[in-house]
Amino acid sequence: MHITLVDDSIPFDGYSAASRPLGGAEKAFASLPGALARLGHTVQVFNRCRWGMHIESAQWEVFDGKKPLRTDALIAFRKPALLEFVRHAGKRVFWHTGPGRMLDRPATRAMLDTHKPLLLLVAEAQARDFQAKGLAAGLLPMAVRPDYLNVSPRPQDPPRAIVTTHPAHGLDWLVDLWVRKIRPRAPDAELHVHSMTLASAAEGGAVEEGLRPLAAKVLEAAAHGVVVARPQGDHLMSAALSEANVHLYPGHADDMGCFTLMESQAAGCPAVIRPLGAAPERIVDGVTGYSAPDDDAFANLAVMLLTDRSVQQAMGAEARAQWKTRTWDGVAATLEGWLK
Incomplete structure (x- = not known):
């Protein structure tokens, strides 16, 4: 399976947390690509990293790098607009780490209703603050780094x-x-x-x-x-x-x-x-x-x-x-x- 993860926040990569303080959400995003690659998937990561690199068998690319023409799964992190990062995606996923009520903002809701992504939540508390309204949602179990x-x-x-x-x-x-x-x-x-x-x-x-x-x-x-x-x-x-x-x-x-x-x-x-x-x-x-x-x-x-x-x-x-x-x-x- 070809899996594309995309984040548009601060500059970091899969090595950053080892050498400097990094937010927990960013560390979560940085930890998942290598784990997916170890399962045998082809994994590309696009974010504000300073240059492209191969980390734990996943390929990290700068945000403005050449996008894949299609992907089996697109995982958009925190920003709903990233659900449109790849035009052709077999499945779209929105990984949300903020309060659930943010998902009911009009612009966010419109994006979710358009693309019908799988919602990845990090806590049950998020689910208490919004109505899924037909969207599939899953509580992704959290983990920590080694x-x-x-x-x-x-x-x-x-x-x-x-x-x-x-x-x-x-x-x-x-x-x-x-x-x-x-x-x-x-x-x-x-x-x-x-x-x-x-x-x-x-x-x-x-x-x-x-x-x-x-x-x-x-x-x-x-x-x-x-x-x-x-x-x-x-x-x-x-x-x-x-x-x-x-x-x-x-x-x-x-x-x-x-x-x-x-x-x-x-x-x-x-x-x-x-x-x-x-x-x-x-x-x-x-x-x-x-x-x-x-x-x-x-x-x-x-x-x-x-x-x-x-x-x-x-x-x-x-x-x-x-x-x-x-x-x-x-x-x-x-x-x-x-x-x-």
Whole structure:
């Protein structure tokens, strides 16, 4: 089968995540072509990569490169207009990682109604926000890259919580909770905030106006064990997750991927989340992490995982067991079945 994948966002390729931080959606897109090629398919990828290259038996092409005249399956990533990237396609697929309600925008709906693609969703939460109206839809199981599956948990002393959320997705709330209710009960603990924006602020760089109050708050919280770090490529990021006692995940109603939450689970780091977006789908509540119903519960659970090593280790082991078989080869096999 000839399969064409197309993305029109930022420059990246199948090697990018190994050497630099990359968004979870982009990493998902970069992981699927090689897995499909390993099943014996001929795979072409078109995106904003800097030059054409052969990666894991898939051929990556620059976005404006020569398109195939036809393809058996066209997988358009995130932008509905990409469903028209190849004129003749045996099957068209739209891979959506955003909130479900975005699929009901008039222009998007018109494109979907015209081409009747198979909708690939990444979370059940997406399906609650839109009406399929005759479109076929499938929940594509998500996976993580090998670095997160191969790392071994090694919590550090002093105990460490990690947060990877976008600064605008609840970090202000979390820092307040850390200072008021978590750190006083775990006085040696550190909160490691991985954020490119805040790392730039810590180094004296410019910060967009809307995030300046938060940046100032985070830097002032250094006195309460808050440490700002730059996000890294998969190898170093998996090590950082493996060294944490708990992943604190404030969540956001529009976060349908929760990709770093999947990565921390695979690395054996239990989580405390707020039940927002798709976050509850990424953990097993009470087994690999906790979904906290309110601020007090979130703080109490965070303190427990920071101070009780036996609970932390047991939950981390369960998290690793849940994710160890979730590979991109398995995702590709599921998708292959839908494309036949």
